[in-house]
Amino acid sequence: MEKPVIILGAKGIAQPALEIFNSNEVTVYGFLDEDESLHGTEINVVPVLGNPEDDGYLKLIGKKSEAFVAVDDNEYRQFLVKLLNERRKTQPINAIHKTANISSDAIIGHGNFINARVHIGTGAEVGSHGIFHTGAIIDHGAKLDDFVQVGAGAVINSGVTIKKGAFIGSGVTVVSGVKIGANARVGAGSVVIADVEEEATVFGNPAVAMNK
Known part of the structure; x- marks a missing residue:
C-alpha cells in the first residue's frame, strides 16, 4: 500500500490498529478524534491531529491518504463510515x-x-x-x-x-x-x-x- 493512513478515533482499538499498520509497514499519518483533550497529544509518536469532522483533515483522505475507522461504539462507527462515504466518496481500508x-x-x-x-x-x-x-x-x-x-x-x-x-x-x-x-x-x-x-x-x- 503506497498511501499513508489516517485513523479516525484515538481510543479503544486505535492503538492496536496502529500496531497492525506499523507491522505491515504502512505509514500512519495521524489520528482524528472528537475528544479535544487529545488534540496535540501523541500515540506511539503518531499525533492526534484534530476532529474527524474537520474538512481540513478530511480533504486529505482519498487523494493523499487512506482512512481507517478505529471506533468501538457501533453507532458512532456507522456515522464516521457514512461521513467518509458521502464527503470523501471513499471506503475505509481493512486493518x-x-x-x-x-x-x-x-x-x-x-x-x-x-x-x-x-x-x-x-x-x-x-x-x-x-x-x-x-x-x-x-x-x-x-x-x-x-x-x-x-x-x-x-x-x-x-x-x-x-x-x-x-x-x-x-x-x-x-x-x-x-x-x-x-x-x-x-x-x-x-x-x-x-x-x-x-x-x-x-x-x-x-x-x-x-x-x-
Whole structure:
C-alpha cells in the first residue's frame, strides 16, 4: 500500500490498529478524534491531529491518504463510515494483523479490524466495518453482516449467520447453524445453541434471554 493512513478515533482499538499498520509497514499519518483533550497529544509518536469532522483533515483522505475507522461504539462507527462515504466518496481500508489466518476463498468487505490470530475459514463471508478481536474464530461457511463485533477467543462455528450490528462477547461459542439477529448482544463466555432474536441480549450456558 503506497498511501499513508489516517485513523479516525484515538481510543479503544486505535492503538492496536496502529500496531497492525506499523507491522505491515504502512505509514500512519495521524489520528482524528472528537475528544479535544487529545488534540496535540501523541500515540506511539503518531499525533492526534484534530476532529474527524474537520474538512481540513478530511480533504486529505482519498487523494493523499487512506482512512481507517478505529471506533468501538457501533453507532458512532456507522456515522464516521457514512461521513467518509458521502464527503470523501471513499471506503475505509481493512486493518489485518500479520498473524491472522484468512482462507483464500473467504469473502471480506471493507474497513474491518482483524487482530492477531483471528481465523476466518473456507467459504466464510464477512461484511464490512467489523471488529474481530484476538484469537476469534470464524469457521467455514459462516456469514457475518456489516458492523458485527466478535470478542477475543470467541468461536463462531460453521454455518452460523450473524446479522448487522450484533455483538459477540469474549469467549463465546456459537454452535453450528445458529442465527443471531441484528443488534443482538451475547454476553462473554456464553454458549449459544439456539437462534437469538434481533435486539435481544442473551447470556449463559446455554445462553438465555436477559430480562430488560
